[in-house]
Amino acid sequence: MRIAFFSDIHANLPALDAFFKDVETRGIDAIYCLGDLVGYNIWPNEVIDEIRRRGIPTIAGNYDFGIGRSSDDCGCAYRTDDEKENGKVSIAYTNEIVKDEQRAYLRTLPAQIRLEFQLNEKPLSVLLVHGSPRRINEYLFEDRDEKSMLRIMEQAGADVMLFGHTHKPYHRVLGSVQPDGPDHFRHAINIGSVGKPKDGDARGGYVILHINADASTASKESITVDFIRFEYDVETAAKAVEASILPNAYAESLRLGK
Template identity: 35%
Template sequence: MIKIAIFSDVHGNLPALEAVLEDIEQRGIQQKFCLGDLVDFAPWGNEVIERIRNLNIPCIMGNHDERIAFDFPVIPLSKHSEEETNARFIAIDHSKKSITQDNKKYLAELPFHLKLNYKIGRKHWNIQLVHSGLESNETYLYESENDEVFTDILQQSQSDLVMMGHTHLSFKKRFDNDRWAVNCGSVGRSKEENRLASYVIITMDEEKIIPEIVQIEYPLEETAQQIELSGIPKYYASFLRNEKVSVF
């Protein structure tokens, strides 16, 4: 039996990342993978990157990583309110100014996606890691999508399981022939009501592959207070607290 841990969307939230890493360690899981978006919206972007680098955790490039690495412009999204749009511009500009050149170089060199193959006995398990999709890391795929959206990705990648992040909403969907589409949610900026740090454990043996969504607490209020002190818009502190008030 093999266990691996997969997480995504840390977004500069070092306390949440540390809580997830500690939980993984306590479970005795050695192999860890990250699906990107290490930066933006919390004040520890450099510290998060350096933690991932120092632990040699394989990581792929998220859309926020790409934007900071290459100084791409911020494009307003129709799904965002005016308040969030304004906060987003300020927060991303904060990252562009604060992330070190060495860390930007690291982000720029991340692979776009990764394919894992594990052999257990006579069985090979193929796991496709993407931030949001095979062709783009700006694709929003939710649990409500038609099954064909996910089975097409599984077929195109010749995988038994496709792992994604990006939406900050965790889910797992099982299809014929024991194939899966799984979103591991977000470590540092969950959009779920509980706002817990989320990641996924994949357990494999010769007969089956089983994904488990794990959600854990971290010092959220302390994190929100540090956001408020950092120059990042207070919108993101209110978001973590799941408050309905949008403030800057």
């Protein structure tokens, strides 16, 4: 089975349109969205409408959670005073332009989705979260201590955990050696961002998870991930920011992938 996962569109309609054109060429069997449909650009309603029109199972991102409740707090971790001030402009602008129907949809999004597979009579639990199983806005960066990451996954009962929020893709295989049975390997997968990458690559990103009939937690090679990057019209998205009241810094971040 080939499953596509995407996240962190952040109201970037040109990126979302390009994502759908790309993923439709990949022969996937299912598709899921891990949230943050809105914020930082001018098309939150259009992005929400496209996700709804396609009937894509979607969880709430921290920005979706805030806007769904008309909050002035997006749950974002800004590092500088300038970032905080820019963030205030973004969430105020998004709250102003999001329509009632689209806001109500954001409010209904689930916090998590769990996919349970029964392969060769052995269960495989795939957990979809936005930040982490503990908090919608927790950042799980690639350098997270292995014991900490394992503990988070074990407590959540996740063999495979997919998440976004940091906008920086990676795949870590975490080994848990069982003294009285087969080894148990877990996969932590950050799926990156469709509409606001922060890894120095301006192209949009998503992942395709491969699960076959022989997939097993006892073999770390039996679960594989393809990291997909695709081109989109970055300038259209950046100029839309510049033509709005949103900070021009958001346009530059789109151009630089930062």
